[in-house]
Amino acid sequence: MRHSCAHLVAAAAQELYPEAKFGVGPTVENGFYYDIDFGEPITEEDLGRIEARAKGLIKKGVDFTKEEMDIDEAIKMFKKMGQVYKAELLNDLKTKGTTKVGEDAEAELSGDTVTIYRTGEFVDLCRGPHLKSTKDIGVFKLTKLAGAYWRGKSENPQLQRIYGVCFAKQKELDEYLAMLAEAEKRDHRKIGAEQDLFFIDDLVGKGLVMWQPNGTIIRNEVEKLVVEKERAAGYVRVATPHMAKEELFLTSGHLPYYKDSMYPPMVMDDGTYYMKAMNCPHHHLIYRHNLRSYRELPLRLAEYGTCYRNELSGTLAGLLRVRGLTMNDAHIYCRKDQIKQEFKGVLDLTVGYYKIFGFQDYWFRLSKWSPKHLDKYVNEPANWEYAESVIREVLKEAGVKFVEVDDEASFYGPKVDIQFKSVIGREESLSTIQLDFVAKKRFDLNYTDDTGKENNEIFVIHRAPLSTHERFLAFLIEHYAGIWPVWLAPVQVRFVSVSENHAEGARKLRDEFFNAGIRADIDTADETLGNRVRKAVGAKIPYIVVVGDKELSGEDWMIRVRGQEKQEKMSQAEFMARLDKEIAERI
């Protein structure tokens, strides 16, 4: 149906623009696009005309008719019609046996004939299949107009790409459009720019995030939470450099296996250096720097470590695909009989975080090995069986939703990913807990057991409950739609002075709140009171206090509470106590 809708839209476009030359028109998720050369570019407004004409064709009911045609004849026909792009595709098909551009147009030649479809006057080279008639197409909407080079090459002419979505029922279309609107409203790049949270600068480079003061506040509040919770959970913190010699990454195996994802080497006077793409090799060195006793286990080394990964610049976008990533990382070194308790500890920590942020729609995914593919997994069958069974016990005992997947573990051990359905309908894996059977051998990790003997059965758990600052902040921005809870809000209280006479008093109040640990600011700018209040509301500041004679005289304040119609009346002391509580309890 979506493919037929693409033909329909092209047919409508041809009626309105008889000179239009057509490229390709494949389906995409929930819809389709069509690349068209209109000669003179059309505008967003013209999309409406095309949409209306296409709707007319649905009402009218035009059949899709299929026809086999000799390839040379087809080339001749499209040439005659001035459809040079179609003719080019057919020529490729004839000479190379295939067209390798786009989903729709990719065709293999079999015999000397090709298939074309007609929709009224419109003729398209197409394998089909199609609906019987345009009447059978449900509901659709043209959503976007963009530029696209013919066959994706910048030396070719630029066509215009018309995007559309298409569903069987109006309700489905409405729901989808609502979700699109919500996604746009919550877009982390849009909110990031509006709230001055972060930006990407061409002089610094793609995928390298510049955190502005507001974004740094949120980042640091998240990190403070982590430091506090990890301390309580028995972690100790370390700090390691962002690079190391190639010898370290040869030891860890990142070289050569992971080389393509690493930044290029830097050759110095004492060897070759690489930026680290993960923190584990550095942490393993800290573990093994001291002789370790069984009394020290489990040892939990934590660091919000910044790693650098070489992604192709074309794939980088906002905070979701970056090159510099600061990870909520830690490595737990434990004995085999401690794996269960440590997995449970990480799970509790993770779920505890989720509760604070109000995440609900998530489930666990246990990726296991397969004894059928021994080549894919480190050869420690007893450890695989044991570890997977205790992890399963932990998940069951915790009563969380989980699925098990065979043959999807890492080479080095089983893992648990935590999957999310984000507010805007995207499924993603936010957190991970991975068990590692391999590190002990690669890094010769060991400890002295209670009999005084050296024991090298050390298991490592890699975990990152809050992912990286970059991905997690993107997720949070979408989750809250930029309406930050008080504890995360860059500005928690804004004082707006009624007139110049109240500016000094407002400033003193702001300082009093600020010195009490509250992020308070002040707006005394040379604008109307109404404008300034509206600006504060627009900035989604949780509390706004207009400071006039009454407020400065010690009377109760009328406080504008975000999201409430009615102002709340309370004394300054009550207000400060409320803020303290909300900040301390992370509400």
Next chain:
Amino acid sequence: MRHSCAHLVAAAAQELYPEAKFGVGPTVENGFYYDIDFGEPITEEDLGRIEARAKGLIKKGVDFTKEEMDIDEAIKMFKKMGQVYKAELLNDLKTKGTTKVGEDAEAELSGDTVTIYRTGEFVDLCRGPHLKSTKDIGVFKLTKLAGAYWRGKSENPQLQRIYGVCFAKQKELDEYLAMLAEAEKRDHRKIGAEQDLFFIDDLVGKGLVMWQPNGTIIRNEVEKLVVEKERAAGYVRVATPHMAKEELFLTSGHLPYYKDSMYPPMVMDDGTYYMKAMNCPHHHLIYRHNLRSYRELPLRLAEYGTCYRNELSGTLAGLLRVRGLTMNDAHIYCRKDQIKQEFKGVLDLTVGYYKIFGFQDYWFRLSKWSPKHLDKYVNEPANWEYAESVIREVLKEAGVKFVEVDDEASFYGPKVDIQFKSVIGREESLSTIQLDFVAKKRFDLNYTDDTGKENNEIFVIHRAPLSTHERFLAFLIEHYAGIWPVWLAPVQVRFVSVSENHAEGARKLRDEFFNAGIRADIDTADETLGNRVRKAVGAKIPYIVVVGDKELSGEDWMIRVRGQEKQEKMSQAEFMARLDKEIAERI
């Protein structure tokens, strides 16, 4: 005198080891060394014998006699004596006109004769001058024995280098030796290893510090202090990547001028990247990312930013010379009329830190431009004059010790360094405050003034009161000799259980203290109580609590307070209150 002492020691060595062959014996700071080939290497103990024999020669009084000698005759004489190294030097002198090895032996040939000095039986090739007699040498001590290749080349034979120090008076020698002992006791590398603060790992690379949990605690406490004080002083925090494209460093001027000190480039699919050697370019981009109003000034952007500088691997040592450095950085963007107040703010902040750490022996050094060397300085005479005069005012009004130095400013503006005499006598510059007239042009920095016009008279202050984590921690380790004040101590309280029966109770107490925010640990190891207490004392833990029946019954505790002979009696509540106070007040 020190040079004569070198000859004296060689003469004594020759008496004891007639077969010894002598290399060179120059003076160094406070003393001298002599490189000698003993055939069979001597030991530290043998140094005592040489020292005693040399002291005998002082008592005896042997004259230093000078003699002119034909160079060929001298070569013949040294060869006959078996002094092959001296003969080699003379040969060089004859054929090349110079010997280029060591201070002492470097000689220029003038005419056909050379000068030799005799001390009893000992003959040395030497320009002199020398004392009249060994009697005139004050007091000396042989301090160290080390290996040294002849003429510094590893393909040559290895000689033994005897180090000595020499002073006119016994008191001077005693003072010097006491300082040496103190320096050794406070050596930050030694204490760093003893206390598991940090290490350097060959697999990671030289100059890249691996911070262990104990070191990370101290580092983080320092950073916490900074974040707190900077917040109160009106700074806002940012977070920036550790690298950028070359275009940024071309804009800042780091390329090409500073290129040799930067890590080599990394070529990616979208351009060439460099590790940042300073944080300022990134901060300038954050400043200029938004339109700035006069109301926002001064804007103070702070970040504990990690920079990477390419120092030669041979020059790297402990925390004092590193390649990766995490800087207590901030940049203040202000109007010209705000320079004075901002300089004063930075000075107050800095002196406030020093007070907390108990630093006393420091002074300020104002480096000014010179109108005579206009080529060395940015051409803004009025700004130079104005800035230097307001900085001088700030220093005077603060009543601090300061000196002014002409013609030592940076190219871009005047600066104030804060000089220290460290506990072990080393003078160093720990903090810096620099004014920058150039950034505004290079980065096109500006703001909208109160008339609505664009104004590009933006001044930047670079400042790093606590230097880098690396240098500052080295300084702190030496300053405290590893005896950390309570707020910085990695372990603040240790509970030592009397017997296995008290282990559980001790563990509960430890948890109670830990959950109250105190860094408490526990030693229940299988060793005698005495050993465990001694270990805790050796680790310089501020408070040690031995946990037995009495302590668990709710009676007052007897607490071992670091540095006190007598234990202190107090209740658990009193003890916790004391700890809270010491931690909060950073005592």
